[in-house]
Amino acid sequence: MVEFGGWDMPLQYAGVLAEHARVRTAAGLFDTSHMDAFWIEGRGSLDALSRVLTQDLRTLAVGACRYGFLLNEEAGVRDDLIIYRMGKHAWMPVVNAGTAHADFAWMEQQLAGSDCKISDLRNSQCKIDLQGPETMTLLADALGIDATGLRRFRWMRASFDGHDCIISRTGYTGEDGIELYAEPRAVEAAWLALTAAGVQPCGLGARDTLRLEAGFPLYGHELDTSTSPAEANLMRYCQKDEPFIGRKALLRRAAKPAELLVPFRLEGRQTARHGQTVKRADGTPIGRVTSGSYGPTVGQAIGFAYVTPDAAAPGTQWFIDNGRALLPATVATLPFLKKEGR
Amino acid sequence: MTRYTADHEWIRLEGGIATVGISNHAQEELGDITYIELPTVGQTLKHGDTLGVVESVKAASDIFAPAGGTVATVNTALEDAPETINAAAESDGWICTLTGVDPTELADLMTPSQYAEFCKD
Numbered sequence: 410m411v412e413f414g415g416w417d418m419p420l421q422y423a424g425v426l427a428e429h430a431r432v433r434t435a436a437g438l439f440d441t442s443h444m445d446a447f448w449i450e451g452r453g454s455l456d457a458l459s460r461v462l463t464q465d466l467r468t469l470a471v472g473a474c475r476y477g478f479l480l481n482e483e484a485g486v487r488d489d490l491i492i493y494r495m496g497k498h499a500w501m502p503v504v505n506a507g508t509a510h511a512d513f514a515w516m517e518q519q520l521a522g523s524d525c526k527i528s529d530l531r532n533s534q535c536k537i538d539l540q541g542p543e544t545m546t547l548l549a550d551a552l553g554i555d556a557t558g559l560r561r562f563r564w565m566r567a568s569f570d571g572h573d574c575i576i577s578r579t580g581y582t583g584e585d586g587i588e589l590y591a592e593p594r595a596v597e598a599a600w601l602a603l604t605a606a607g608v609q610p611c612g613l614g615a616r617d618t619l620r621l622e623a624g625f626p627l628y629g630h631e632l633d634t635s636t637s638p639a640e641a642n643l644m645r646y647c648q649k650d651e652p653f654i655g656r657k658a659l660l661r662r663a664a665k666p667a668e669l670l671v672p673f674r675l676e677g678r679q680t681a682r683h684g685q686t687v688k689r690a691d692g693t694p695i696g697r698v699t700s701g702s703y704g705p706t707v708g709q710a711i712g713f714a715y716v717t718p719d720a721a722a723p724g725t726q727w728f729i730d731n732g733r734a735l736l737p738a739t740v741a742t743l744p745f746l747k748k749e750g751r
Numbered sequence: 752m753t754r755y756t757a758d759h760e761w762i763r764l765e766g767g768i769a770t771v772g773i774s775n776h777a778q779e780e781l782g783d784i785t786y787i788e789l790p791t792v793g794q795t796l797k798h799g800d801t802l803g804v805v806e807s808v809k810a811a812s813d814i815f816a817p818a819g820g821t822v823a824t825v826n827t828a829l830e831d832a833p834e835t836i837n838a839a840a841e842s843d844g845w846i847c848t849l850t851g852v853d854p855t856e857l858a859d860l861m862t863p864s865q866y867a868e869f870c871k872d
Binding site: 424618677678703710 | 783785788804809833834
């Protein structure tokens with residue numbers, strides 16, 4: 410067990426590599442109830458939320474969800490989140506655990522005076538993620554839910570054993586999968602039914618290696634209030650022609666980024682870790698590692714680093730100082746994991 | 752006789768050759784091992800010198816020499832299969848052998864039963 414975002418979380422159940430492999434080849438189940446969700450409802454919600462988030466909410470249909478950011482005035486990332494459009498005037502942003510309290514306070518403050526209300530679903534709703542190529546079969550077998558018609562970044566209402574839930578075709582592993590939202594007792598029942606059907610429970614360790622191979626950022630590593638989507642190469646989630654908090658600063662930073670987030674590969678199995686320094690061959694520091702791990706499916710050590718823009722082109726070679734040696738690394742392209750047929 | 756250090760290495764002295772590895776308890780704590788940096792054959796180590804590095808999906812840890820000596824052989828099979836340490840830390844997962852080990856240096860180390868007790872804390 411480890412502390413994560415204020416919660417005691419399992420790092421592993423059967424071992425990180427075993428869990429990782431099960432998600433890539435069959436299916437794995439993650440208890441992601443540490444994450445928080447808010448409910449925002451009211452006639453003024455669309456306009457008010459559009460000022461707070463980078464997502465284009467006007468083109469987001471009821472039944473869909475979209476990834477984006479909560480920025481501060483300097484375009485620093487307060488959080489990255491997926492927002493679900495639950496109705497014409499109803500929304501559900503799903504946020505990280507460590508930032509949840511600050512997110513709620515910030516959004517409450519920003520939405521004040523608008524015709525909408527925000528509430529925290531912390532005590533009434535939990536979430537589990539079922540991920541892997543066998544997701545749809547297992548969902549049907551264990552819970553009797555047919556979600557095969559659900560497209561990526563769409564959600565639906567469903568029920569099992571008398572429990573209501575929301576299912577979205579989303580996830581954080583790079584595999585097909587769903588996230589299931591329901592009241593705590595229903596989520597517990599779903600967890601028990603799925604694990605009884607043979608789904609592997611997975612901890613934070615595999616969640617991290619899976620998301621890294623898939624090329625997804627992790628808040629607190631690739632993203633924080635000192636970085637913006639401009640440096641993180643995530644401007645595609647900020648495209649809309651209306652003002653939002655941080656937009657001016659974001660466009661300024663995008664025109665002349667001081668550093669850029671890049672994926673990298675090391676030569677062998679030895680990994681670089683968060684906080685280590687990126688250097689040129691002559692020892693000049695040019696950046697910092699934000700995440701690094703052995704990529705179990707990729708078969709080599711991979712990671713993310715912020716480097717100066719002149720060192721960010723794919724194929725650029727530099728070194729990572731791990732305190733003992735300079736590890737040769739090459740700027741890669743995403744995704745790390747290239748699957749046939751995708 | 753196998754002896755253990757407080758840093759969770761083991762050493763076994765047989766016929767003047769000492770075999771060294773990390774303990775089963777250590778591999779359990781580390782989780783899946785993904786990389787090992789082995790010492791160099793011929794390298795002379797003092798007790799407590801860094802002998803290598805083991806990395807798991809969780810963390811990187813230094814391996815310290817349980818006694819002074821000269822590296823005679825290294826288990827190169829671990830370079831491509833570091834998971835052998837998870838499977839058999841105290842047998843096939845050995846890291847290196849040392850010659851010239853002073854047996855009196857092992858007197859300060861823990862016996863298997865003392866080490867088992869130590870790991871309970």
